[in-house]
Amino acid sequence: MSAPSAAGRVGSGRGSRWALRVLGLGFLALLLVAPLVMIFFKTFEDGLMPPLEAITSENGLNALKLSLLMVAIAVPVNTVFGVVCAILLVRHKWKGNAFIDAVINLPFALSPVVIGLALYLLYSTNGGWFGPTLAEAGIEVLFSVPGMVLASIFVSLPFVVRETVPVLQEIGTEQEQAASTLGANVWQTFWRVTLPAIRWGVAYGVVLTTARVLGEFGAVTIVSGTISGQTETLPLFVGKQFEAFNETGAYGASVVLALLALTTLLAMNLLKRKEDA
């Protein structure tokens, strides 16, 4: 396509161009940038020490550890699912594919509280379908780590699939066919041809999944009971600290989460460029 032409450029008048910029960028500044900047200001209002102390308190560190644990379990699990599912959806026609597609989209549209409640009801030890049976086997799901993991998996389920599907579609089957003619079996083809070709899409999906798991609040709140030191992830820690009027603690943890968020944004951007290359 030729260089952008002189004609048909809306807003090419000085006035309208600047009006759009003020409107759009102003909105962004007030809505997104200001809050981001605010976190850092508010946290270090009284210096570096107070928030540092709060975050390195026992509860704070436990919260951080728990958050990372969620990521360590939910992300790989959803990644494997995501890649397998993507391959099935893109390369194998099936009547049930539309249904699978629809179910995968559900976590995007459901309220985290609804998700938390659904899990709560399922695993509740009095009346839930699975709860009592599992309790007899000595497995505590609610108010404990397993429940939180399930919640994390539910909310972050779609990302790897959604990011892998288009990449898989785009690369087409020719390379894989070539590999077959050269004698590669399914597993070899997958490892050596398919996976390398889709790796940036998968990586992008992994970053999104991680961000989602780290940031999850609503569903995990209901499922875990927010028991300090035991079932409190970092976002939950923020909430609880705030409710206990311990602003410093809340903000300290917020900064950590904000930094993780910025890292995520950076990773997203770098990966986006890799994907396009």
Next chain:
Amino acid sequence: MEANPAALPPSAASPRAGMRLPGVGVGIGRGYVVMYLSLMVLIPLAALVDESLTSGLGNFWDQVSSPQAVRSLELTMICSLIVVAINAFFGTIIAWLLVRDEFPGKAAVNAIIDLPFALPTIVASLTLLALYGNESPFGIDIAFTRTAVVVALLFVTLPFVVRAVQPLLIEMDREMEEAAASLGAGGFTVFRRIIFPNLIPGLAAGVALAFARALGEFGSVLIFAGGLPDTQVSSVFIRSQVESGNETGAAAVSMVLLLASLLCLGAISLIQGWGSRHERSTGGALVMPMAGEMPADTEGEESDDERA
């Protein structure tokens, strides 16, 4: 071929080749996927449906029509509608700026659009409170009001609209705009009659998704708007019902939200179906969040089989 990756992809070019698992493998794969989804998603939701009806349909209706429940649903719906309307407007402008304008720091702006996707909602709530609450450096105090609900929802849903419209603008056929100019149309007319109509499908899908998200939003609203009777959105209401032991009531109201979500997803599906049939791209909704380009929609050059 309609390049909408989120729509159900038809089996790629040759159904018999490519990264295919052997027959047995496909069976196992499908079994795994179905079981995984059932275990993680479907069965919990089934439990939810079950609980909401456990005391009968009458009780279900009572729960859903209780004054508090109704108030929360009304508030949630109205605020969500307001929010998507505002974001449709600003989101389109921002997408426009990102695609058609040049200014220093554009890459940073493009990156920051995804902030609400990356930042935990509870943190968002906290800082909105600090920014626009009673210690506000701007002197604006809207905490614990319905405006707070709107602002919080604006925050979390903005990226949906921007990322839905952006790819459409990128792949828009500039020549249509040039043709319109050669026919005498000025800048705004070109936007109104040529560009905007082609953005509508993608915008609609983005709005539907943003709406679904807004309906269920919890974390960002919780601290900033609080759970006062006047500012209690449905998700907060549901949680309070759980805490006071009224699980059936919580489940009932959850069902309403669930149905609303399903309707939104259905709407998006319809829009994308319409888009494929009319060779119109529906852009980035449901393939979000993604910063930037989509695979280009290559217009197939049809062979001409009629006599000129």
Next chain:
Amino acid sequence: MGISVEGASKRFGDFQALDDVSIEVPDGSLTALLGPSGSGKSTLLRAIAGLETLDGGTVLIDGEDVSKKPTQKREVGFVFQHYAAFKHMTVFENVGFGLKIRKWKKPQISDRVHELLRLVQLDGLADRYPSQLSGGQRQRMALARALAVEPQVLLLDEPFGALDAKVRKDLRTWLRRLHEEMHVTTIFVTHDQEEAMDVAGQLVVMNEGRVEQSGTANELYEEPANEFVMSFVGEVNRLGDDFVRPHDMDVVLDADERTQEGMVQRIVALGFEIRVEFVLADGTEVWAQLTRAELQRLELREGQIAYLRPVQAKSFNGSTPSDTSGASTPLGSQDGGDAEVSAAV
């Protein structure tokens, strides 16, 4: 509405797309801008339309300097290679677009649109969407759309480039007839010299941002100004400094002072004409165009030795056409004066 471009220049980064280009397009004519990719022909066309801004030079339409005028005000009809159809509008709405924004009343719009649809033979398809039309139909719609507002000038940018060969030929004829009927000053861009020669009254040959030559098809063919034009407009063989058209290459079975020896490499039958490829003693490859009758008479076969004698030749380095190996031959001079017609017929 004649068009005049004077000293047009345009750069895209490091690339000089137009380099001091000047052309004259007479009122009511049908002119082709012909050249290879990158020659600047599309850029020139778009500059006339106002879709590109020139770094230097002026564009005059009907004597008026429009260089500063935006596209909207230039009243030029523009047709794009890929149709630029308004996908979200019906055929009727597409064609009526220009009229609608000029605030014509509905009945008048309807009349005019239907008149044009009849002209381009698309009536009956008014309520269809472009996605439901074939490529040829879309292009005719695009033409109708451009003509609806009665432009002073009609500009077409490789209008048939995206279409199948057969459709291209049909639309070519159709465009010529349309022009004969409407007499709107028309310029079209193409890289297909056959198309240009078939349709246009005047051709402007461009290369690397400059005009090489302009004139009628015959002028360019018979009296090319340089090597580029000669080889772009028509086929050519190169013998040393001389350039010979394949149909000016006589093939005889006996050598004489004016011939060169060559071995038949390949004989290709392209319908009525036969193309015979030779390799000369010094390795040069040339080909001669013969009729079937001539081929039969000569009974040529692959691997056979025969003798080639140029009837006319052109040379562009200032000197008269040089001798071929052997004696001097009275070949046609540079201005295409009468050549000695060979006896072998």
